[in-house]
Amino acid sequence: MRVNQLMRRHPQRAVVLGANGAMGAGSGAVFAAAGVPTTFLARTRDKAIAGRERAEDMLKSTAVRALIDVGSYDDDLARAVAEADLILEAVAEDLDTKRAMFEKVDRHRKPDAIVATVSSGLSIAAMCRDRSPGFGRSFLGMHLYNPPNVIVGCELIAHPGTDPKVVAAARRFLVERCGREVVETSDTPAFAGNRVGFHVLNEVAQLAEEHGVAFMDALIGPHTGRAMAPLQTIDFVGWDVHRAIVDNLHATTADEARAAFVLPGYMARLIAAGHLGAKTPDKGGFYRTQGKERLVLDPKSGSYGPPPRLELPPFVARMRALHRVGRYRDALDVLATAEGPEADLARRVVLGYVSYGLGRVGDVVREPRDVDRIMGFGFNWAPPGLLADFLGLKRTVTLLEVARLPVPRVLVDAAERRQPLFAEPHVDRGRFFFAGGAA
Amino acid sequence: MTYILGGYQTDFARNWTKEGKHIAAMIREAVEGALAETGVEPREVGVGHVGNFAAELYSMQGHLGAFLVEVDPAFRGLPTARHEAACASGSIALLAASAEIEAGRYDCALVVGVEQMKTVKPQTGGEYLGTAAWYELEAEGIEFPFPKLFGRLGDEYDKRFGLRDEHLAHIAAVNYGNAKRNPKAQTRHWYMSEAHARCTDRYNTAVGGRIKVSDCSQVTDGAVAVFLASPRFAAGYARRRGLPLAALPRILGWGHRTAPILFDDKIAESADDPYVLPHTRRAIVDAFARAGLSGCWELQGIETHDCFTTSEYMAIDHFGLTEPGESWKAIEEGVIDPGGKLPINPSGGLIGAGHPVGATGVRQLLDAALQVSGRAGDTQVAGARRFATLNIGGSGTTSCVIVVGGSAG
Numbered sequence: 001m002r003v004n005q006l007m008r009r010h011p012q013r014a015v016v017l018g019a020n021g022a023m024g025a026g027s028g029a030v031f032a033a034a035g036v037p038t039t040f041l042a043r044t045r046d047k048a049i050a051g052r053e054r055a056e057d058m059l060k061s062t063a064v065r066a067l068i069d070v071g072s073y074d075d076d077l078a079r080a081v082a083e084a085d086l087i088l089e090a091v092a093e094d095l096d097t098k099r100a101m102f103e104k105v106d107r108h109r110k111p112d113a114i115v116a117t118v119s120s121g122l123s124i125a126a127m128c129r130d131r132s133p134g135f136g137r138s139f140l141g142m143h144l145y146n147p148p149n150v151i152v153g154c155e156l157i158a159h160p161g162t163d164p165k166v167v168a169a170a171r172r173f174l175v176e177r178c179g180r181e182v183v184e185t186s187d188t189p190a191f192a193g194n195r196v197g198f199h200v201l202n203e204v205a206q207l208a209e210e211h212g213v214a215f216m217d218a219l220i221g222p223h224t225g226r227a228m229a230p231l232q233t234i235d236f237v238g239w240d241v242h243r244a245i246v247d248n249l250h251a252t253t254a255d256e257a258r259a260a261f262v263l264p265g266y267m268a269r270l271i272a273a274g275h276l277g278a279k280t281p282d283k284g285g286f287y288r289t290q291g292k293e294r295l296v297l298d299p300k301s302g303s304y305g306p307p308p309r310l311e312l313p314p315f316v317a318r319m320r321a322l323h324r325v326g327r328y329r330d331a332l333d334v335l336a337t338a339e340g341p342e343a344d345l346a347r348r349v350v351l352g353y354v355s356y357g358l359g360r361v362g363d364v365v366r367e368p369r370d371v372d373r374i375m376g377f378g379f380n381w382a383p384p385g386l387l388a389d390f391l392g393l394k395r396t397v398t399l400l401e402v403a404r405l406p407v408p409r410v411l412v413d414a415a416e417r418r419q420p421l422f423a424e425p426h427v428d429r430g431r432f433f434f435a436g437g438a439a
Numbered sequence: 440m441t442y443i444l445g446g447y448q449t450d451f452a453r454n455w456t457k458e459g460k461h462i463a464a465m466i467r468e469a470v471e472g473a474l475a476e477t478g479v480e481p482r483e484v485g486v487g488h489v490g491n492f493a494a495e496l497y498s499m500q501g502h503l504g505a506f507l508v509e510v511d512p513a514f515r516g517l518p519t520a521r522h523e524a525a526c527a528s529g530s531i532a533l534l535a536a537s538a539e540i541e542a543g544r545y546d547c548a549l550v551v552g553v554e555q556m557k558t559v560k561p562q563t564g565g566e567y568l569g570t571a572a573w574y575e576l577e578a579e580g581i582e583f584p585f586p587k588l589f590g591r592l593g594d595e596y597d598k599r600f601g602l603r604d605e606h607l608a609h610i611a612a613v614n615y616g617n618a619k620r621n622p623k624a625q626t627r628h629w630y631m632s633e634a635h636a637r638c639t640d641r642y643n644t645a646v647g648g649r650i651k652v653s654d655c656s657q658v659t660d661g662a663v664a665v666f667l668a669s670p671r672f673a674a675g676y677a678r679r680r681g682l683p684l685a686a687l688p689r690i691l692g693w694g695h696r697t698a699p700i701l702f703d704d705k706i707a708e709s710a711d712d713p714y715v716l717p718h719t720r721r722a723i724v725d726a727f728a729r730a731g732l733s734g735c736w737e738l739q740g741i742e743t744h745d746c747f748t749t750s751e752y753m754a755i756d757h758f759g760l761t762e763p764g765e766s767w768k769a770i771e772e773g774v775i776d777p778g779g780k781l782p783i784n785p786s787g788g789l790i791g792a793g794h795p796v797g798a799t800g801v802r803q804l805l806d807a808a809l810q811v812s813g814r815a816g817d818t819q820v821a822g823a824r825r826f827a828t829l830n831i832g833g834s835g836t837t838s839c840v841i842v843v844g845g846s847a848g
Contacts, residue, residue, distance in 0.1 A: 033630040059630035060642040066634065152628055179619060179628050222459070325509070326464030326471075426622035428450045430468050435459030 011085035011114070011173065014038040017073075017101055019051035023118050024090030026148035029055035031086070032067040033149075034177040039080040045072045058149035073104075081108040086173070088142060090118040093244055098127050106135045114166055116142035121190035121245055125159035136161040140170060143191060144180070145378045146237075153378025154180040159187045181377035183370045189252040192364045193374040194245055196357045197381070201237075202246045203260045203349060204230040205267060209299045211345070213286045214307050219342060220349050222434030223319045223331065225382025235277035235285035243271055256406055257356050266299040273302075313342040324435035331433065332390040336399060350387065351403050354396060357384035358408035358421075368410045368421050376424065382432035385421030388414070390429075393421070441537040441690045442673035443808040443843065444479060444547075446665030446801075447472025451625040451793035455660045456557045462498045463506050465553050469662035470510045473549070478680065479666050481513035485545030489521040490532030490552040491797035496567045497558045507549065525571035526746060527832030528552065529663070529800025530695075530839030536667050537690055546672035552801030553662040564658055568796070571833045573700050583646050586655060588702050588834040589747035590648030595706055595715055596752065600764030604649060607748035608636035609770050611653045611790060614745060617777060618787025620817040625657050625793030654748040656788075661795030663802045685846045688808040691825065692730025694722035694840040702834040713763040719831065719838040720757045726827065726840035735759040735781060738842075739823040740810055742803040744831040745788040754829055755783070777820075785810065785818040800830035804841055811845030 016028040019040030031038045032055060040055070042048040048070035056062055071080060081087055087109060091101055098117060105115055115138050117127055128139040141157030154174055158167050167184065174180040185192040200220075208216045208231060217229035226233075234242050243263055250261035270285075277285030288295045288304050295304035315338035322331035335346065357371045365371055372383030388396040393415035400407045414421045422429070447469055455465055466489070474481065487507040494500045504519030522532040529552030536548035556564055568585050569578025578584035596602040615631035618624035635643060636653040643652050668676060670684075677684045698705050698718035705716060714720040727734060735741075735758045743758070745751035755766035760774055760781055769775055775783040786792045786806045789799060807826035809815040815823075823845070830839045 029630075035632075056642075061630055061632075061635045062640040062642065063632060063635035063638045064630065149628075149630075227457075320459070324459055324461050324464060326460065326467035426450075428453065428468060428472075430460075430464065431450060431453050431458070433458070436457075 011036050013084045014086040015041060015080045015084040017041050017089045018091035020047040021090055022146055025051040025054035026058060027088055027090060027118055027144050029058045030148050030178050032064050033059055037067050040068055040070045041073055041077055041080060043073060045070055048072065058147065077104060078108045081105055082110065085113050087113055087115045088118060093119060095122055095126060102127060102131055106131045113138060114170055115139045118142060118144055121194050121248055124157050124187045128159065137163040138166055140167060142170060151378060152179060152181050153374050154182050155191045155193060155374060156182055156184045157187050157191055181373055183374045185365050188364050189249050190245055192360060192371060193378040195249060195364065196360060196371060196375060197379050198245050198249065199257050199260050199356050200349060200353045201230050201234050203352065205234060206264050209264055209266060212308065213299065214296050215310055218310055218312055219346050222436055223316060223323055224350050225387060225432045227380045227434060231286040235287055238279050239267060239271050239276045239285055266302060270302060313340055315343055320435045323433045326430055328430055328433045329390045336391050336395060347399065348403055351399055351405055354384040354387050355400050355405040355408060358411050359406055361408065361410045372422055372424065383422055386429060389420045389422050440670050441540050442668045443688045444666040444668050444676055445477040446663060446805045447476050448623050448663045448802055448805060449661050450623050451659050451661040451795065453660055454557045455555055462494055462500055462553060462555045463509055465555060465662040466506045466551055467510050469551055469664035470549065473664035473666060477666055481511040483547050484517060484549050485547050486539060487517050487519040487549040488532040488536045490529035490801060491521055492523060492525055492528050492554055493567050498555050524837045525832030526796045527800060527830045527837040527839050528797040530830040533800060533804055534693060534695060534839065540667055540669045546669040548667045549664060550667060550801055551662060551664045552798035554795035554797040555660050556658045556795060557660050561658065576701060586647030586650040586747065589749045590650040591702060592753060593649050593749035603767065605637055606767045606770045607654055607752060608633055610748040610751045611636040613776055614784050614788045614790035617785050617818065618791025621787050621792055624787040624791055625659050626791050650747055656746045656790050656794035659793035659795040661793060661798045663798045663805055665801055665805050688811045688843055688845050691842040691844040692726045694725030696722040696838050698836050700833060700836050705835055714757055716753060716757065716835040719835055722838035722840045723758055726842050730842035732842065738781060738825045738827050740785060740820040740826045741781065741783045742786060742806050742826065743783055743788065743829045745784060745790050746794060750831060751783065782820050785820055800839060803828035803830055807843040811843055
């Protein structure tokens, strides 16, 4: 009850640990934009100041500086944490680093302060093991998406010891004051969004070895329901982050998609050579910009060359043309009925996403709506339920059977009830479908 | 009498150019949304009107009425037209449709307002918008002519009555704040505060005299479709939906006036008038008279044309919330705030919700209809029975006012 009352007016003060990184600065910007005085902490005060500047850039305001103070762990953590009602950890995505930080937080935090981690997939329970019982009750995952000032999806992850009132209070704060679209998930590897999303991303990375980078990004491009093509997305996320997520999923999950989480060998070799995507512009990732030229990786040789002349199957152009005039259902009908090996390949990935996404209902999330919301609001991808609606629910069941993919129970139920799966109010269905090619 | 059966607004935060979409997609989504929302059958629609300012410039596409026919096979043969009156284009389309309904020509009209503006860079867009003024005399060779014209509206208030920029900052903050409750508003996830609106920094620069970035409405892609109906059609529709006819919102009155196009001529003409834009005032008075209202206090809310904070500042006294020149009083007393005596722009207005030029008048009407039906969600004004809209084209040139009433209106 205490926490509930607190969060109705609170947090009155927040602290972000690791406020110099993209997620730390971005999350701190979200709190400050909600009017919450927030302390940005980093290893050094200068790094915290750089984080505040990032936050000002994201919010396009210097007035917000009045709400953000800065400091270093050594000089300011004890004081700042002791004053805060909400403490968000956004340090490196490494269990030991995070646990060491929480040990310090546990020593200084107010008894009723909520402590959260922005981790995108590490075990919440493991992070708070060995902490005080009070810490455990107040601890949860608060997975905002990058960049938090643009992407509003947010996962809340309780571990078995989290007080449900803490989850409710955090949810209220995020929804009512921070404008987040919140989805609660279980404390399973990579939670919901990254588990479902990186299944697609890594599968496309695997397929790129045989079919080529540019071809795969064009085949599973924006016309299949995403703002950014899959391999471009991995470059944006960073190959190191991609590897951390898929390695974790491969090591800790045992479902039908385990093989899809094996990092391709060519990626492992290039990561060892320092290729991390957009964050290493000189080396690149799947793409490398050299002067005005955009080069494409050849996964087989590890070298970069000019984009190949692609011969795309005609169904891709037909889908794009239909999206361009707003005929989304007709575009998905083309995907469902196109013939040829390329169409089979595209269906395999898109239907694999629908199958794996809706298949997580039950163990990772409670309802199909949860998967749809996190993929829509977190990834800006056409939600699996919406794709199934547009393909036709009964037909999706048949297509999954033909592709020998697991048919989620919730899909069969919806097909029997003849009720659309995607029922999010106020969301334009068309916003997820893009008519352009891979940029 | 013209009834409003309902409609659909696209998410004004979308960038349809980034989505690779043609303006036809915007029209289709809005119309399909309105059909789904209202349950109107395509074959029941008798006529279609489209409000749009400048698709020829932004999208190299004219003849937008014809794109209604693309939406559904049952629309083949539908009589259609497109209407243009700068930022008031949407209201002009509504007035044309309601006139046809009142004349008994058609029983059910589809009205779409649409503008795709993110096809060009901001400077080019500003140049296109300049054609809503007298281009050769007021806009040619001037970067962002409209902020400058509406900056001059503020200057004129300052000269005649005094004007403090902090009052304009409050208007900006209220509109952005309201937009946070509107799930279709363009700025619903943006940061804004009164402190930011008051400050001038590298993000909040002056764009035209006293007009800063925070005083401006947005460059927006958006489409809105509504269905208007005759009493006969509305009665059948209400029966079908299990509603009393009186539950359907309707147009109680309208006003429509055109002032001289040149801003200098407007100001010279009103030198001895209590109102800075007397033709806008007349449009409001006309609408009140046709609706049988004694004044603004019979309204529970207003959706006004805040293309800039100065235009809302003007609307406050022109609607009669205060004596001429005293708009600041309503601002200081919280009259226009959510929960105030007469809230303005619970949607967030053009500043917060966005301003897809030709769609704005239709968006205002739909929001007003939702308000008086008690269906405005988190933006709902408690007990709203009557709402007014003010939609302005140019620098106060074309003024359209529509009073919408609900079951108790």
